[in-house]
Amino acid sequence: MDFANTPSFFRSGPKPGTRLLLCALASIALLVGDSRYGLMEQARDGMSLVLYPLQRAVNLPLGMVRHVSDYFTVQADLKSENDQLRTRQLEMSARLARLETLERELNELRSLNAIKASRNDAAxxxxxxxxxxxxxxxxxxxxxxxxxxxxxxxxxxxxxxxxxxxxxxxxxxxxxxxxxxxxxxxxxxxxxxxxxxxxxxxxxxxxxxxxxxxxxxxxxxxxxxxxxxxxxxxxxxxxxxxxxxxxxxxxxxxxxxxxxxxxxxxxxxxxLQEKGQTPPRPAEPVVPVKKTKGKKPADSE
Missing domain, CATH: 2.40.10.340 (Rod shape-determining protein MreC, domain 1)
Structure with missing residues (x-):
């Protein structure tokens, strides 16, 4: 028997319609078996483990682009927020300085008014x-x-x-x-x-x-x-x-x-008003000059 001239099953195979029917039946059987009895659960788990590195490799460039974009976005937001906070801090510092100045001036005015109220003169x-x-x-x-x-x-x-x-x-x-x-x-x-x-x-x-x-x-x-x-x-x-x-x-x-x-x-x-007029200093008492007998005082030049 000449096997060389005999057509192989895989060379000729069934007709396309038969193949389609067999594939459809196999798919239905797998769907029914998987939904009813969970036949493909382990197969899916194994395929997910095998394909996970490939999935990560495919998603890596997109993830890197997303992370870089998020980084620059966050940096821009932080810089803008930092500038706003710095500006607000300067404004609050200036306002605090003005409030401290006003408080000091108010305390000065209160002290002076207390002194003025305690005096009888026209301060x-x-x-x-x-x-x-x-x-x-x-x-x-x-x-x-x-x-x-x-x-x-x-x-x-x-x-x-x-x-x-x-x-x-x-x-x-x-x-x-x-x-x-x-x-x-x-x-x-x-x-x-x-x-x-x-x-x-x-x-x-x-x-x-x-x-x-x-x-x-x-x-x-x-x-x-x-x-x-x-x-x-x-x-x-x-x-x-x-x-x-x-x-x-x-x-x-x-x-x-x-x-x-x-x-x-x-x-x-x-x-304030000056202190009341003080009386003038009393004059120094005049010491009388004793006269000497027989002598006349010399004439002053």
């Missing part, structure tokens, strides 16, 4: 406009002058203590020389002991001079006006003792003080 509230032009003198210009009946010599205070005195009056403004000016002197006393002294300004600060070594002065002692002149009322706070140096070789103690008033930072001030 006047004024605002600091600017400082003096001379950098070697410590002066400020206030917004009250001759129009408010101010006069040279009137003391000026803030909510903490003595600030200075008016030294020049103009029609709408007045010049105030601060107590730290080198030309200013204030009669003071130590509030704890009543020891009287003179407070001198030295251009940027104040100090007490010419107190003897045995004077009872300590650190943190309050220095107030003594009221022995015709300008300052007694008891106005002026400074606080910060350092006391006693050198045995010196004739006087060296006492450093710190002014209580905001001499270089206050905005609102209170102009």
């Amino acid at each position: 006047q509230l004024a605002e600091t406009l600017y400082t003096g032009r001379d950098p070697f003198s410590y002066k400020i210009i206030i917004d009250k002058g001759a129009d408010a009946h101010l006069q040279p010599g009137q003391p000026v205070v803030d909510g903490h203590g003595l600030l200075g005195q008016i030294t020049r009056v103009q029609p709408l403004t007045a010049e105030v020389s601060l107590i730290i000016d080198k030309n200013q002197m204030v009669p003071v006393m130590i509030a704890r002991t009543g020891e009287r002294a003179i407070l001198y300004g030295y251009g940027g600060g104040v100090e007490i001079r010419y107190l003897p070594l045995h004077a009872d002065v300590r650190e943190n002692d309050m220095v107030v006006t003594s009221g022995i002149d015709g300008l300052y009322q007694e008891g106005t706070p002026v400074a606080r003792v910060s350092k006391v140096e006693r050198n045995a070789g010196a004739a006087f103690s060296r006492i450093t003080t710190e002014p209580l008033a905001g001499v270089q930072q206050t905005r609102f001030v209170l102009v």
Whole structure:
């Protein structure tokens, strides 16, 4: 028998219609078997494991593109949000600074109003406009002058203590020389002991001079006006003792003080009335000249 000339089954095979019918029957059988008895469950699991690396490889470029896009999107959103927060922080910082300034000014006004209410004289509230032009003198210009009946010599205070005195009056403004000016002197006393002294300004600060070594002065002692002149009322706070140096070789103690008033930072001030006129100093008694017998006083040339 010649097998070479015999047509093979796989070469010829069934007709296309038969193949279609067999495939349809096999598909139906697999569908019914899978739905009823779960015949293809294990096959699907195995195929999913086999095809998972291929699926990951196919989806990897798309996933990378998506991740890169999300990264840049998130970075742009974060930068925009960061810029907005920075801008808002600057605005809030400026607003907070304004609120702190307003709060400080409100506290100053409350202190000055309390001082004004406690006095019987016509104290006047004024605002600091600017400082003096001379950098070697410590002066400020206030917004009250001759129009408010101010006069040279009137003391000026803030909510903490003595600030200075008016030294020049103009029609709408007045010049105030601060107590730290080198030309200013204030009669003071130590509030704890009543020891009287003179407070001198030295251009940027104040100090007490010419107190003897045995004077009872300590650190943190309050220095107030003594009221022995015709300008300052007694008891106005002026400074606080910060350092006391006693050198045995010196004739006087060296006492450093710190002014209580905001001499270089206050905005609102209170102009007080001068102390009432004090009676003039009594004249020195005239010592009579004794006459000598037999001698005449020499003629004065």
